[in-house]
Amino acid sequence: MIRTPLRLLACLLLAGCSERSAARNAPSNDLLVVGYDREPDTLNRFSTHILEDVQTCIIEGLVTNDEQMNIVPVLAVEVPTIANGGVVLRADGGMDVTWKLRPGIRWHDGVPFTSADLKFTVDAINSPDYNPESTDGFDRITSVDTPDSLTAVVHYREHYAPYQLQFVRGALPKHVLEGRNIDQAADYNRKPLGTGPYRVAEWKTGEYILLERVDDYWRGPAKIRRLQFKFITNATTRINQLAAGEAHVVALVPWDRARELRQVPGVTVHRMMGNSYEHITLNQRRIAAFADVRVRRALTHALDREAITRTILDSLAPVVHGAIQPLSWAFTDSVTTYPFDVARARALLDEAGWTDRDGDGIREKDGAPLAFTLLTQAGFVTRENVAQVVQRAFRDVGVDMKIQLVDGTSISSLWFEGNFDAMLHWWHMPADPELTLFFASDRTPPAGRNINFVADATLDSLLYASDREIDQGRRRRLLVQVQQRLAELAPEIPLYNVTRLDGVPATLRGFKGNPTNTGVFWNVHEWDVVSPP
Amino acid sequence: MSTMLVVRRVAQAIPLLLLLSVLIFALLHAAPGGPLAIYLENPNVRPADIERLKVSLGLDRPLPVQYLAWLRGFVTGDWGFSFTDGRPVVTRIAERIPATLELVSASLAVALLAAIPVGVITAVRKRAVVDRVTAALTVAGISLPAFWLGLLLQLVFAVWLGWAPSSGRSSLLGGGLGDRLAHLVLPATTLAVLHAAAWTRYLRSAMGEVLLQRFVLAARGRGVPARQVHYRHALRNALLPFFTVVMLDAAIMVSGAVMTESVFAWPGLGGLFTEALARRDYTVLMAFLMLSSVVVVVMNLLADLAARWLDPRVRA
Numbered sequence: 001m002i003r004t005p006l007r008l009l010a011c012l013l014l015a016g017c018s019e020r021s022a023a024r025n026a027p028s029n030d031l032l033v034v035g036y037d038r039e040p041d042t043l044n045r046f047s048t049h050i051l052e053d054v055q056t057c058i059i060e061g062l063v064t065n066d067e068q069m070n071i072v073p074v075l076a077v078e079v080p081t082i083a084n085g086g087v088v089l090r091a092d093g094g095m096d097v098t099w100k101l102r103p104g105i106r107w108h109d110g111v112p113f114t115s116a117d118l119k120f121t122v123d124a125i126n127s128p129d130y131n132p133e134s135t136d137g138f139d140r141i142t143s144v145d146t147p148d149s150l151t152a153v154v155h156y157r158e159h160y161a162p163y164q165l166q167f168v169r170g171a172l173p174k175h176v177l178e179g180r181n182i183d184q185a186a187d188y189n190r191k192p193l194g195t196g197p198y199r200v201a202e203w204k205t206g207e208y209i210l211l212e213r214v215d216d217y218w219r220g221p222a223k224i225r226r227l228q229f230k231f232i233t234n235a236t237t238r239i240n241q242l243a244a245g246e247a248h249v250v251a252l253v254p255w256d257r258a259r260e261l262r263q264v265p266g267v268t269v270h271r272m273m274g275n276s277y278e279h280i281t282l283n284q285r286r287i288a289a290f291a292d293v294r295v296r297r298a299l300t301h302a303l304d305r306e307a308i309t310r311t312i313l314d315s316l317a318p319v320v321h322g323a324i325q326p327l328s329w330a331f332t333d334s335v336t337t338y339p340f341d342v343a344r345a346r347a348l349l350d351e352a353g354w355t356d357r358d359g360d361g362i363r364e365k366d367g368a369p370l371a372f373t374l375l376t377q378a379g380f381v382t383r384e385n386v387a388q389v390v391q392r393a394f395r396d397v398g399v400d401m402k403i404q405l406v407d408g409t410s411i412s413s414l415w416f417e418g419n420f421d422a423m424l425h426w427w428h429m430p431a432d433p434e435l436t437l438f439f440a441s442d443r444t445p446p447a448g449r450n451i452n453f454v455a456d457a458t459l460d461s462l463l464y465a466s467d468r469e470i471d472q473g474r475r476r477r478l479l480v481q482v483q484q485r486l487a488e489l490a491p492e493i494p495l496y497n498v499t500r501l502d503g504v505p506a507t508l509r510g511f512k513g514n515p516t517n518t519g520v521f522w523n524v525h526e527w528d529v530v531s532p533p
Numbered sequence: 534m535s536t537m538l539v540v541r542r543v544a545q546a547i548p549l550l551l552l553l554s555v556l557i558f559a560l561l562h563a564a565p566g567g568p569l570a571i572y573l574e575n576p577n578v579r580p581a582d583i584e585r586l587k588v589s590l591g592l593d594r595p596l597p598v599q600y601l602a603w604l605r606g607f608v609t610g611d612w613g614f615s616f617t618d619g620r621p622v623v624t625r626i627a628e629r630i631p632a633t634l635e636l637v638s639a640s641l642a643v644a645l646l647a648a649i650p651v652g653v654i655t656a657v658r659k660r661a662v663v664d665r666v667t668a669a670l671t672v673a674g675i676s677l678p679a680f681w682l683g684l685l686l687q688l689v690f691a692v693w694l695g696w697a698p699s700s701g702r703s704s705l706l707g708g709g710l711g712d713r714l715a716h717l718v719l720p721a722t723t724l725a726v727l728h729a730a731a732w733t734r735y736l737r738s739a740m741g742e743v744l745l746q747r748f749v750l751a752a753r754g755r756g757v758p759a760r761q762v763h764y765r766h767a768l769r770n771a772l773l774p775f776f777t778v779v780m781l782d783a784a785i786m787v788s789g790a791v792m793t794e795s796v797f798a799w800p801g802l803g804g805l806f807t808e809a810l811a812r813r814d815y816t817v818l819m820a821f822l823m824l825s826s827v828v829v830v831v832m833n834l835l836a837d838l839a840a841r842w843l844d845p846r847v848r849a
Contacts, residue, residue, distance in 0.1 A: 038808075041617045047619070049572055128585075131585070131586055131589055135582055135585075136579055184614070184619055186619075186620060205800060206805070207701060207703070207798075210705065230798070231800075233807070237684070237699065237700050237795075237798055240691065243692045244695065246691075246698060246699055246700075408811065409566035409570045409571070409811055410570075412570035412571070413566040413567065413570050413573070415573075
């Protein structure tokens with residue numbers, strides 16, 4: 001009883017007894033251990049609602065997103081476009097997309113992968129008997145023709161610009177799932193059949209999923225023999241596992257832990273721009289003041305975003321000015337920006353009629369103070385800190401902002417019902433640069449995610465035109481106009497790019513990272529752990 | 534006699550559990566968000582998808598209807614399917630029980646092995662140095678939050694010294710008994726420290742009272758050796774109330790090791806509970822909370838029966 005605490009104390013004093021642990025359990029091509037932040041619900045890519053990191057190692061799509069966000073073919077021979085004849089726009093407003101499959105691909109059980117699997121997948125997702133997470137895109141498909149085993153012709157009832165990512169999740173194996181209740185097909189959902197470099201060896205509930213390489217993988221066997229995904233929900237425990245050498249890869253390291261991780265011998269922190277952006281949503285429906293563009297611009301001018309990223313984020317994430325991120329092919333930086341300028345912010349608020357008449361430091365108009373509450377996620381250290389800086393900056397220009405911290409699940413339902421004034425958050429953005437869902441006037445909840453409740457006719461027509469445009473060059477021109485119009489309207493305050501930090505072994509070669517929700521395991525077959533120098 | 538007691542207590546427990554189930558159900562549904570909130574995070578999930586899922590999961594029905602459907606299922610042993618992964622709730626709970634029992638029994642053993650001798654010694658040697666040091670340590674033990682103590686033990690013994698694995702229940706390579714025990718050491722110690730501290734203090738005061746009673750004085754007067762007086766005469770009497778406390782704490786341990794399990798990535802019921810709570814996985818939460826309530830009721834009953842068995846006076 002007494003000896004244990006004493007020994008503990010002795011150890012705390014002897015800080016010298018550290019450092020020697022990193023060498024044991026070193027990563028190798030025999031076993032690479034991933035400290036994963038949660039246990040997957042299911043390994044069925046169409047059913048899961050968390051990131052598909054484990055699935056990516058097992059099940060391949062017809063295409064994937066590479067580290068530059070390009071769409072590259074995997075099980076397809078090429079990405080169909082109008083130029084290569086893979087996409088035909090029909091006179092009736094619909095379109096036909098022809099996918100040519102790579103010959104010789106087999107499921108892990110040896111059965112050939114064919115166009116019939118694609119047709120089965122589309123039919124299953126559109127069937128009322130199965131509950132996939134999303135039917136987006138699939139519900140615009142009227143039918144799939146399979147003229148031969150390697151050709152699938154997908155008929156859409158309308159022009160659908162993000163068609164290239166339709167089969168990014170691959171397909172469900174027809175010979176395993178036909179005629180079954182897919183939601184409860186535990187054999188498939190826990191040990192899915194794929195065509196990828198790995199298969200599930202063991203899923204130990206609550207502990208880990210162990211993957212083993214497929215020796216006759218079509219691109220040649222992966223170099224790493226086994227991958228273990230350990231479920232460790234506590235972020236500090238994950239970092240401790242990495243420091244102790246019990247885990248080798250930790251994806252999405254929180255920014256406030258990066259410095260600490262850089263001290264760990266043998267670990268490299270890989271940093272890359274993400275496809276998402278942290279921002280402050282301004283709910284115009286709830287707060288009348290937000291409906292005035294001068295107020296929204298003033299609030300943006302009031303924030304020193306460079307200082308926020310420099311201090312709170314340790315310069316790990318760059319400031320951005322809009323919803324489409326620099327990595328996207330649709331990105332433009334020729335937009336209006338609102339640099340830090342307190343005098344300008346005050347002038348705009350004065351101009352909008354908000355002045356401090358009673359001398360309490362808060363501006364009023366028609367007797368009502370300029371006050372609102374910022375909603376954000378409890379326990380997310382960076383957000384809590386950013387919220388406090390924002391609060392102080394707004395106070396300096398006479399705006400009273402309170403902070404409300406709420407757990408993640410509650411936040412989702414609050415914004416869905418529009419029950420908030422302002423919110424500090426990010427969206428998980430799809431790799432396709434479609435913005436209609438977030439800014440079109442008819443896409444307010446529940447029909448979409450326009451929770452700024454922005455309504456602008458010019459913006460609407462640009463957004464819908466960009467959705468119908470299949471040619472990427474012309475679509476980009478429309479999306480550039482969308483970004484410029486959005487910058488004029490300033491419906492929300494963009495803060496910084498959600499830059500990814502991934503902790504990986506210094507001896508790992510071939511790791512490329514990925515800015516999209518495809519995750520970093522998309523090229524796991526190329527990973528190679530070399531001997532330390 | 535005790536059969537009658539069991540029957541009567543079980544009959545009393547049924548309305549209590551029913552009331553609890555209504556309260557738990559109402560509280561869970563009053564919390565903002567629901568099982569579908571997680572879908573809202575994915576921009577590709579459209580409102581039509583949400584509506585489709587709501588109907589297919591039965592979440593569109595009025596709450597009383599949902600409650601009655603749940604109750605009928607729960608009583609008949611059909612606990613439904615998890616909203617999270619579509620597997621039967623019974624399976625999800627059953628597969629977590631061994632890890633929790635392992636952790637709880639190990640902590641219980643460690644805590645008792647520490648609390649009983651220390652409790653006796655400090656009661657006998659009141660105000661001695663050992664008593665004062667123990668008093669300080671037990672206050673610290675009671676006050677320490679589990680997550681802090683757990684992370685500290687992890688940092689010192691796993692990251693710095695490398696004596697024990699930092700978390701998990703087994704390693705991939707050496708799955709033997711030694712490996713399992715090594716994984717058990719830190720979480721069991723963490724959980725044990727918190728309970729041992731409280732139990733030590735409880736036993737010390739219970740022993741203190743007993744030691745003042747006349748039969749102890751009589752035993753001493755008869756020349757019974759001190760050791761025998763303490764351990765045979767006094768301790769047996771002090772253990773009666775002590776075991777009631779321990780059994781009730783053990784019941785709470787089964788469901789309450791949430792923090793310890795989270796810090797050590799222990800695959801027990803606590804981890805399942807936090808995951809289910811974050812996702813508002815109503816079926817799993819209801820089953821888990823009802824099961825915890827049943828465990829508490831049963832342990833209460835067992836504590837009563839044990840008291841009767843140990844103490845003839847209670848029987849009368």
